[in-house]
Amino acid sequence: MAASQSPHVFIPEEWSDAVESIVRDSTSSLPPITFICGPKNSGKTTFSRYLLNNLLLSINCFDDRHKRVAYLDTDVGQPEFTPPGCLSLTIINEATADLMIPCLKTPERCYFFGDVSSKRDPQTYLNCVTALRDHYTKVLCFSSKNGSPSRSEQPLIVNTPGWVKGIGYDLLVDMLKCIGPTHVVKINISSRTKNLPAGAFWLEDDDDASVNLIEISSARKDSYNRSVLVQKEARLIRELRLIAYFRQCFPSDMNVTTIKELAHALACHPPYQVPMSSIKIRHLHCQVPNTEVLYSLNATIVGLAVNPEDSQSLPVCVGLGIVRGIDVSRNLLYVITPVPQSILESVDLLLQGFIQIPNGLLQVLYKDVYRPTCLQMSSLQISRYQLSAEAWSSALRLVGENP
Structure with a gap:
């Protein structure tokens, strides 16, 4: 057969x-x-x-x-x-x-x-x-x-x-x-x-x-x-898979055929605001001084995980997120992820390893970032950033509409 x-x-x-x-x-x-x-x-x-x-x-x-x-x-x-x-x-x-x-x-x-x-x-x-x-x-x-x-x-x-x-x-x-x-x-x-x-x-x-x-x-x-x-x-291939993963932040039926359309979608996509008091941060494979934790976390890919009730068990990962920014004065993390909000509600642990944001994606996310405008959606606060989209052209060609 x-x-x-x-x-x-x-x-x-x-x-x-x-x-x-x-x-x-x-x-x-x-x-x-x-x-x-x-x-x-x-x-x-x-x-x-x-x-x-x-x-x-x-x-x-x-x-x-x-x-x-x-x-x-x-x-x-x-x-x-x-x-x-x-x-x-x-x-x-x-x-x-x-x-x-x-x-x-x-x-x-x-x-x-x-x-x-x-x-x-x-x-x-x-x-x-x-x-x-x-x-x-x-x-x-x-x-x-x-x-x-x-x-x-x-x-x-x-x-x-x-x-x-x-x-x-x-x-x-x-x-x-x-x-x-x-x-x-x-x-x-x-x-x-x-x-x-x-x-x-x-x-x-x-x-x-x-x-x-x-x-x-x-x-x-x-x-x-x-x-x-x-x-x-x-x-x-690793970079393309990461780009394809975070492209899932957009609806699967969304008509994205040009770079401008993709840039508009990115500009309108709201990151989640995560109170630092509601989560724990764990660094994998290395130790980070307490004074450097937030600095090391910014502009990184993290695993979104759920702490197990059994201390002997491993934390289950429900997806990945990008830490887009940190507001130290308000104790907030700005995280972008395709994981549905219903699942995110159970996340209480961020795992930081050595998975890096693709260079092209990094340039886009952090080239033209403006001060976030906070909005209220139910009990969840979100922020909107203005983005440029120069580095998305190759990703759009290689990933296509359906990741």
């Missing part, structure tokens, strides 16, 4: 065979947990989209278990459905029309790690992965006849980063042991020294080797020879 693909994507035969074997297992036994790993630029994301589509299209009239597929994304640098810096579990119910175009979706559960690599804090990163796996197991699982939890009705796809050496390798092994996949798809590139070890590298001698290991080659033969170009592309 093969899902329809975009015309510019080449799917090798061994990829199709690998996907068919996983889909076949999913229809004859419990839904699979597929862990996809390999070095940078090996095609993990494309393969995961291809597998996702085929799992969704494998539904038949007698078995509707796969009407939804769970997608656990551990790649904080190039996530599939969220902005950079997030680890997430997303439930997908429809196939992707184009394997080349990522799309933003609201995750089932999300944690803001605040960086594009796990190297600053591997333990917190692994804690996030474990929490997402637990959410999949406890919340999305059904119960068997004796009342004990059994495997989820929904297949799970686990997408991983391309850091497979040193600490990255150790994290990958820990994730494999934590998640306990039924299938592991290992993608190899032409440069053998960059690949993961052969075989079930994460298993000890006395471990159960019942997992189905599938080794395939990258569709790109020159994948690692393009390392410098790939790094540049990665930075560009």
Whole structure:
């Protein structure tokens, strides 16, 4: 079985065979947990989209278990459905029309790690992965006849980063042991020294080797020879995804076809006023002196989170925001975000990491900022800023009307 693909994507035969074997297992036994790993630029994301589509299209009239597929994304640098810096579990119910175009979706559960690599804090990163796996197991699982939890009705796809050496390798092994996949798809590139070890590298001698290991080659033969170009592309993609995310501040049916129209929309869009007394601020991966907290927070991207009742749990992230300005005299933060107000009401924690505002967006937001005019909308105070729009032209062309 093969899902329809975009015309510019080449799917090798061994990829199709690998996907068919996983889909076949999913229809004859419990839904699979597929862990996809390999070095940078090996095609993990494309393969995961291809597998996702085929799992969704494998539904038949007698078995509707796969009407939804769970997608656990551990790649904080190039996530599939969220902005950079997030680890997430997303439930997908429809196939992707184009394997080349990522799309933003609201995750089932999300944690803001605040960086594009796990190297600053591997333990917190692994804690996030474990929490997402637990959410999949406890919340999305059904119960068997004796009342004990059994495997989820929904297949799970686990997408991983391309850091497979040193600490990255150790994290990958820990994730494999934590998640306990039924299938592991290992993608190899032409440069053998960059690949993961052969075989079930994460298993000890006395471990159960019942997992189905599938080794395939990258569709790109020159994948690692393009390392410098790939790094540049990665930075560009991250910036575009952030621009696409914050463009969601506007209604999806809004007719934005020119730069002037987009500039007008931005100029009219009201940031939220957030009383500093109502929230806590947490800096991730570093310590900031109390005297520098507000200075470091201004003009940054923050995770909008909800403090857990259980002190041992991680704060759940409901979205990202841009701190547009700070009024120290009034103890107010000005935050712009596409997160609905009904969800924002539960936010009581701002998480600041190292996710930077794209340069073009930064120039727009802070080039021609005037004194805000405060308005009252119910109990929520908002402000309007006058903006210029020179740097939005490239974003408009690359992102399009539908992020």
